[in-house]
Amino acid sequence: MRGAFVPVSPGVIAELAGVVGAKNCISDLAGLRTYECDGLTSFQMTPGAVILPESTEQVVEAVRIARRANLPIVPRGAGTGLSGGALPVPGCVVIGLSRMRRILEVDLENGWMRVQPGVINLDISKQLSPAGYYYAPDPSSQSVCTIGGNVAENSGGAHCLKYGFTTNHVLGARIVLADGTVVDLGGPVLDTPGYDLIGVFVGSEGTLGIVTEVVVRILRKPEATRTFFATYPSTDEAGKTVSEIIAAGIVPAAVEMMDRLAIVAIKAATGVDWPDVGAALLMDVDGPLAEVEHTASRATAIASACGALDIRRPRDDAERLLMWKGRKSAFAAVGRISPNYIVQDGVIPRSEIAKVLRQISQLAAAAGLRVANVFHAGDGNLHPLILYDRNVPGQEEKAEHLGGEILKICIQAGGSITGEHGVGADKAAYMGEMFSDADLQAMGQLRCAFDAENRFNPSKVFPTPRLCGDRPGQYAPTRFEASDEAGRG
Amino acid sequence: MFAGARPGTEADAVLGAVPSWVYAPRSLDEARQFVESTGREGLALGFVGGGTALGLGAPLSRFDALLRTTGLARVIEYTPADMIVTVEAGTTLGALSETLRRQGQWLALDPPAPERATAGGVIAANSFGPRRARFGSVRDLLIGISVIRADGALARGGGKVVKNVAGFDIPKLMCGSLGTLALIATATFRLHPLPEMQRSVIVPSCNAGQLRQLLARVRLGQLEPTSVVAFSTGSARCEVALRFEGFAAGVNQQVARFSELQQAAGEKCEQPDDGEAQAWWARQDDARLRGELRIKVAALPSQIEAIQPRLDAVREQLGEARFVWYVSLGLGFLSGNPMDPNAVSRALAEARSALEKTGGTLVLEAASPTIRRSIGEWGANPDAFPIMQRMKERFDPQRRLNPGRFVGGI
Numbered sequence: 053m054r055g056a057f058v059p060v061s062p063g064v065i066a067e068l069a070g071v072v073g074a075k076n077c078i079s080d081l082a083g084l085r086t087y088e089c090d091g092l093t094s095f096q097m098t099p100g101a102v103i104l105p106e107s108t109e110q111v112v113e114a115v116r117i118a119r120r121a122n123l124p125i126v127p128r129g130a131g132t133g134l135s136g137g138a139l140p141v142p143g144c145v146v147i148g149l150s151r152m153r154r155i156l157e158v159d160l161e162n163g164w165m166r167v168q169p170g171v172i173n174l175d176i177s178k179q180l181s182p183a184g185y186y187y188a189p190d191p192s193s194q195s196v197c198t199i200g201g202n203v204a205e206n207s208g209g210a211h212c213l214k215y216g217f218t219t220n221h222v223l224g225a226r227i228v229l230a231d232g233t234v235v236d237l238g239g240p241v242l243d244t245p246g247y248d249l250i251g252v253f254v255g256s257e258g259t260l261g262i263v264t265e266v267v268v269r270i271l272r273k274p275e276a277t278r279t280f281f282a283t284y285p286s287t288d289e290a291g292k293t294v295s296e297i298i299a300a301g302i303v304p305a306a307v308e309m310m311d312r313l314a315i316v317a318i319k320a321a322t323g324v325d326w327p328d329v330g331a332a333l334l335m336d337v338d339g340p341l342a343e344v345e346h347t348a349s350r351a352t353a354i355a356s357a358c359g360a361l362d363i364r365r366p367r368d369d370a371e372r373l374l375m376w377k378g379r380k381s382a383f384a385a386v387g388r389i390s391p392n393y394i395v396q397d398g399v400i401p402r403s404e405i406a407k408v409l410r411q412i413s414q415l416a417a418a419a420g421l422r423v424a425n426v427f428h429a430g431d432g433n434l435h436p437l438i439l440y441d442r443n444v445p446g447q448e449e450k451a452e453h454l455g456g457e458i459l460k461i462c463i464q465a466g467g468s469i470t471g472e473h474g475v476g477a478d479k480a481a482y483m484g485e486m487f488s489d490a491d492l493q494a495m496g497q498l499r500c501a502f503d504a505e506n507r508f509n510p511s512k513v514f515p516t517p518r519l520c521g522d523r524p525g526q527y528a529p530t531r532f533e534a535s536d537e538a539g540r541g
Numbered sequence: 542m543f544a545g546a547r548p549g550t551e552a553d554a555v556l557g558a559v560p561s562w563v564y565a566p567r568s569l570d571e572a573r574q575f576v577e578s579t580g581r582e583g584l585a586l587g588f589v590g591g592g593t594a595l596g597l598g599a600p601l602s603r604f605d606a607l608l609r610t611t612g613l614a615r616v617i618e619y620t621p622a623d624m625i626v627t628v629e630a631g632t633t634l635g636a637l638s639e640t641l642r643r644q645g646q647w648l649a650l651d652p653p654a655p656e657r658a659t660a661g662g663v664i665a666a667n668s669f670g671p672r673r674a675r676f677g678s679v680r681d682l683l684i685g686i687s688v689i690r691a692d693g694a695l696a697r698g699g700g701k702v703v704k705n706v707a708g709f710d711i712p713k714l715m716c717g718s719l720g721t722l723a724l725i726a727t728a729t730f731r732l733h734p735l736p737e738m739q740r741s742v743i744v745p746s747c748n749a750g751q752l753r754q755l756l757a758r759v760r761l762g763q764l765e766p767t768s769v770v771a772f773s774t775g776s777a778r779c780e781v782a783l784r785f786e787g788f789a790a791g792v793n794q795q796v797a798r799f800s801e802l803q804q805a806a807g808e809k810c811e812q813p814d815d816g817e818a819q820a821w822w823a824r825q826d827d828a829r830l831r832g833e834l835r836i837k838v839a840a841l842p843s844q845i846e847a848i849q850p851r852l853d854a855v856r857e858q859l860g861e862a863r864f865v866w867y868v869s870l871g872l873g874f875l876s877g878n879p880m881d882p883n884a885v886s887r888a889l890a891e892a893r894s895a896l897e898k899t900g901g902t903l904v905l906e907a908a909s910p911t912i913r914r915s916i917g918e919w920g921a922n923p924d925a926f927p928i929m930q931r932m933k934e935r936f937d938p939q940r941r942l943n944p945g946r947f948v949g950g951i
Contacts, residue, residue: 161757162841162871184763206706219710220681229928236924241900242872243667243717243839246923246948247932251680251713255706275763295622301645301734301788339765343791399702403622431704432623468705475707486707487697494688494696494723495709497935501928513708520935 057081058143060100064121068103068145071113076151078102087146090131090138091193094394095477099126099140104151108226108234108264111147115262115507116232118145124510125230127258129169129201132193134395135476137205137257141511147262149200156265160185163270164223164240169200169263173207176268185270188215191472192380199266206255208472210306210379211336213430215271217472219254224267227253227260230507240267252498257474258509260502274338277305278348279372282360286330287311287425289359291405293333294429296354298402302347304430305336308379311409313424314386314437321385324378329361333429334379382426383437390422390439392448396455397473398462402432411461412436419454421447433471434462460485475513484515496520543575546606553607555587556600556946557910560607567612569629569695569726576724577693579606585941588720590631590662593654596835596907597666598719599918602945608724610661616640617727618701624732625684625701630661630725646732649676653826661725667717670826671768671784674869676733680716685729688715688722691937695726703731714932720943721951722936736786739767740796741818743811744781744803747771749846751808752868755781756842758802759869764795771866772825777853781868782821828863832876834885834908838892840901842871848901851892858885871901879912886915893920922949 060079069077078084079101088096100123105111118125128138128148140146152168155176159165160183167176173194177186190209191197197207202218203225215221224238238250253260284290290309297304310318310332319326326332333355337347352363366372386393400408409425416423416438424437436458440451459469459482469475469482483492492514499506500520549560566572579586585603589595590610610631618627621644628637634648635656641647651670652658658668664686669678676682685699688711698711715725744755752771759766766783773779785795796812803810813821829835836855840848845866852875856862859877866873879885889912893903897920905918923929926949933940933951945951 159841159843161753161843206710208704208706212704216677216681217704217706219713220677233927235928239900241839241841241902242870243837243902244923245902245904245919246926246929247718247722248680248713248716249925249928251716252710255710272760272763274765298624299622301737303734339787340763340791340795342794343788346788346790399700399704401620401623401625401702403620428704432702433704466700467702468700468707470707471702471704472706479707483708486700490690490694490696491698491708491711493694494690494698494711494936498709498711498714498932501931501935504931 056142057098058100060123060143060145061121064117064123065101067117068101068114071117072103072105072110076104076106087128087131087140087148090128090133090136092134092136092139092476092478095136095139097140097142099146100143102146102148104148106151108228111228111262111264112232112234114145114147115228115230119230119232119507125508127204127262127508129198129204130196132197133201133205133474133476134397135470135474135478137474137476137509137512139477150198152264155179159240160270162240164267165270166265166267167199169198169203169266171199173197173199173202180270184273186273187268188221188271189218192383199268200263203254203263203266204256204258205472205474208428208433210308210428213307213428214303214305219251221269222250222254222266223269224250225253225263226265228262228264230261230503230505238267257476257513259499259513261508276341276344277336277338278344279334279336279366279375280348280352280355281364281375282333282355283327283329283362284331284333284360287409288406290331290333291429293355293358293360295402296358297351298430300350300354302337302351304351305338307428307430308334309425309427309429310379310382311425313422314382314426317385317389317424318378318382320388322378322381324374326378327362334375379426386424386437386439390441392440392442394438394440394451394455396434396436396438396458397470398434398459398467399471400432400434400462400465400467402430404465405429405432408434408461408465412458415454415457419450421451421454428471431471432467456482477512480511480513480515483513543578549607555589555595555604555607556598558601558604560587560604562606563609564606565609565612569613572608572613572724572726573689573693573695575608576689576691580691580693580939580941583939583941585944587943588665588724590659591633591654591657593652593658594662594666594668594906596905598946599913599950600945601943603941610659613726621646625703625729626732627685627701627727627729628660629727630659632660634658634660634663641732642735645735647735648730649682649733650679653829660728664716664725664728665718665720671770671822671867674769674867675765675767680713682730683712683716683728684731686712686715686725687727689724689726691723691939691942696723699729701729719947721933721947722942724942738789738792739784739786740792741782741784741813741821742796742799743813743821745809745811746778747781748778749849752781752845753843754806756868758806759799762798762802764799766795769868770825771868772828773864774862777849779864779866784822825865828865828876829874832861832863832907833878834859834912835874835876835906836889837904837906838873838875838896838901840871840896840899842869844871844899844901847899848892848896851895855885855888855892858888874906879909882909882911886912890916897921919948
């Protein structure tokens with residue numbers, strides 16, 4: 053089910069086409085439908101117009117046109133987001149940054165590069181690989197997702213346990229504000245005096261401005277990486293292994309856990325020859341060779357002592373990549389064993405993993421649904437995949453309800469409603485469960501400092517639009533706020 | 542005035558200004574009530590923790606009352622298994638490290654004077670030490686915060702899990718904000734395991750060009766030092782120390798490889814004993830606390846050769862000059878005692894102008910009123926300054942939290 057289509061007037065379309073060229077301005081209904089959702093396909097809304105600018109200047113002009121026409125603006129990267137962050141709002145102009153994909157500047161000596169927002173995450177590391185450098189954040193969608201989208205969502209990935217998230221690797225950005233001004237935040241030189249606005253901008257989910265250039269930190273590749281894959285009778289032993297490895301002072305580059313159902317799905321989808329077991333851990337340690345050999349042997353010893361059934365080490369790089377491919381394709385793989393599924397993204401303190409997994413399994417059993425668990429065990433970031441069939445009456449509602457209950461468990465355990473997918477349209481309603489009114493007010497004040505008109509991505513992240521009312525004449529509700537009719541699948 | 546407040550004295554001065562009143566809350570609730578009640582009267586507040594960064598920023602334009610956070614020093618929650626800790630803002634890094642050490646953990650922040658530096662102060666002033674090269678700065682380690690807003694309401698951001706993207710990043714907004722947006726009440730940090738071993742190596746004499754080559758060798762060898770610091774006194778030649786920390790096998794391998802690479806390049810490399818190494822690191826910390834004039838410079842690491850002559854021109858005007866350069870970060874601290882304030886101001890202005898032309902900055906961390914008036918504390922306003930002004934207006938509409946201290950008079 054979609055919300056009602058609200059077209060953008062032909063005059064505005066003509067103006068936008070004048071800026072980006074007719075081929076980069078989409079206004080026919082079939083073309084617009086291509087942009088009606090992101091990776092969260094249960095939310096759909098046809099946008100009023102889509103433009104694909106190729107320069108900062110074109111973004112500026114487009115923002116000015118949309119503003120004059122009082123249209124909301126929704127920025128978009130590759131559309132791989134899983135929280136509806138790029139979900140259009142009725143009558144909006146979607147500004148897609150996928151055509152801005154040039155690498156502008158590389159400075160290996162000082163460890164940074166400047167790229168346009170449409171550059172694919174993995175392409176940065178590919179470009180740098182011959183010189184022995186890479187870009188650390190590695191969301192599972194890294195072969196298709198863009199740096200601009202990563203900036204908006206503060207994307208994580210398996211290896212952020214050791215290396216941190218997008219926010220730890222973005223040094224600066226050029227952004228376009230709602231009034232069309234262009235501002236540079238941060239930059240390759242550290243410690244720009246003033247507030248840490250690049251820190252604030254990363255993870256703001258497209259609500260503060262449109263990023264048109266990004267300065268990312270690049271790292272020298274570690275000398276060595278050791279990977280192992282351990283299988284267990286249940287998630288209890290796997291969870292204990294993770295806790296003990298961390299307690300031994302080892303900071304693995306990544307520790308991923310998969311439960312029985314997730315393993316079944318990954319095997320069905322990718323053909324990896326994993327055994328049918330209750331749980332598996334996939335772990336990387338990296339760094340200087342001697343250190344890695346030490347930590348890898350300690351970690352495997354701990355895994356055995358904690359009850360691992362089998363520990364495999366990849367024979368070569370190809371096998372290692374295959375193991376990781378299995379893990380990174382887990383979400384899509386679940387499509388092989390269930391017609392529909394919801395990807396949840398909650399965080400709990402690592403020490404609560406075993407308890408929370410049991411609670412999830414009890415709730416799932418009570419709801420008569422299956423849940424596959426794939427998660428970043430090192431930092432307590434759960435990705436329960438709730439399996440359902442849309443054609444069975446009532447199942448979708450049950451699945452959504454279960455997703456909400458899981459989030460509440462995460463909050464009660466002292467965690468978060470999202471570790472890396474973002475709040476977007478999906479979880480705005482849960483913000484009030486995690487944050488108080490005073491907390492949300494402070495965030496609202498922050499937003500008003502950037503976008504007092506609520507022009508960018510209205511209705512995302514926050515449960516209710518926060519008015520920046522004490523600046524008369526600037527704020528005008530968009531049509532969306534008046535109509536409140538985003539489609540829900 | 543508020544019950545429990547006392548009149549201010551010279552000992553309470555911040556940047557030369559003595560507050561009318563001083564208040565040291567013993568609980569977060571007392572702090573909250575104080576901020577709220579002074580707000581009703583529109584009083585201007587300054588905040589002080591351990592006082593290690595008191596010279597940073599411009600004198601307050603109004604200063605009615607000082608709030609000292611040193612009575613807010615409780616560890617609220619420490620879960621070793623999750624490697625996170627939540628503390629009240631007045632907790633010193635020194636006291637905290639004692640608690641954490643017993644569990645084999647530490648907060649990877651090493652600014653000078655940890656026995657005085659408080660969690661809140663480190664966040665507000667963005668204080669850091671040499672290990673920033675490996676562990677990042679406070680923005681990278683702070684995962685949650687609660688602040689007392691100008692209206693007295695307690696607001697939180699982030700949380701107590703390392704991975705969390707729910708809502709705007711209020712913790713980062715507070716990093717380096719010098720108490721101009723809110724009073725930091727509590728902070729939650731991610732922790733690291735204490736290393737099994739640490740070893741330092743010292744390169745006895747380097748010029749700026751050799752520093753670049755040294756860093757290139759570190760990259761070539763895929764070495765992962767936790768600190769790379771150059772230290773010099775009178776001359777342009779410096780000593781460089783690298784510190785390696787972690788499991789013994791990895792540390793020993795890296796020390797050996799660095800020595801080999803140095804040797805192959807015809808450069809020296811010494812391995813001090815633990816006592817000598819400790820003294821070396823203490824000396825560079827100490828240099829950052831001393832001197833009537835202290836400045837912080839930021840540039841790209843490779844620009845050290847280009848900026849060295851400008852910094853030397855400043856150095857020539859100082860008695861007991863010391864320069865500490867965090868080689869891989871491009872951040873440095875020059876300190877000393879000015880002989881002629883006007884000549885120093887001229888040299889500083891020229892150095893700042895040269896730095897700013899290539900994207901760098903020069904900020905005063907301690908200076909006499911003459912030098913402050915002559916060149917200003919912060920340098921040119923950053924490109925995003927209008928957003929910063931609006932941020933201040935939103936968070937502190939009465940402009941009463943550390944007014945005037947921050948960039949561009951915020």
